Amino acid sequence: xxxxxxxxxxxxxxxxxxxxxxxxxxxxxxxxxxxxxxxxxxxxxxxxxxxxxxxxxxxxxxxxxxxxxxxxxxxxxxxxxxxxxxxxxxxxxxxxxxxxxxxxxxxx
Numbered sequence: 001x002x003x004x005x006x007x008x009x010x011x012x013x014x015x016x017x018x019x020x021x022x023x024x025x026x027x028x029x030x031x032x033x034x035x036x037x038x039x040x041x042x043x044x045x046x047x048x049x050x051x052x053x054x055x056x057x058x059x060x061x062x063x064x065x066x067x068x069x070x071x072x073x074x075x076x077x078x079x080x081x082x083x084x085x086x087x088x089x090x091x092x093x094x095x096x097x098x099x100x101x102x103x104x105x106x107x108x
């Protein structure tokens with residue numbers, strides 16, 4: 001049996017682009033990546049993208065990738081809790097930042 005991996009492949013490809021750009025400056029990242037990268041992505045694909053980045057070395061200390069990722073995609077404003085949790089895991093955020101990012105989901 002063969003599975004269609006085209007949806008996952010798009011997420012893997014984008015994660016690979018980010019990983020290979022981990023030493024780029026913020027202006028270079030802004031030139032390489034934009035919100036259009038995620039056009040047509042389902043929330044599941046975005047989660048796969050972030051999950052894949054989590055396993056990459058894109059976020060080693062001193063990297064501009066974290067700021068570039070937010071600039072390109074605006075994940076902080078995203079209202080999907082699955083994406084927010086995966087972002088927290090991907091970025092290895094300390095607990096206080098997790099609380100700040102996830103706080104809107106506790107209101108109600």
